[in-house]
Amino acid sequence: MPGIELGLGLWQESFEGIERLWLRWYNSGGNWIPTPLELLEQEKMRSDELAAKLRELGINPDNL
Secondary structure, three states, X not given: OHHHOEEEXXXXXXXXXXXXXXXXXXXXXXXXXXXXXXXXXXXXXHHHHHHHHHHHOXXXXXXX
């Protein structure tokens, strides 16, 4: 769908505990659009990385 820069492709993976071939949206760069769970996981990783960096700088992120 060039007008909205989205495509629909086949994605072989496990989703919500079910392994199969799924239809999934991808962007104009060919990257899969993240699911809500994937977005949460990405944000958790980013948060953990930032907390580790703060600790390296001698700042306890739990006290912010």
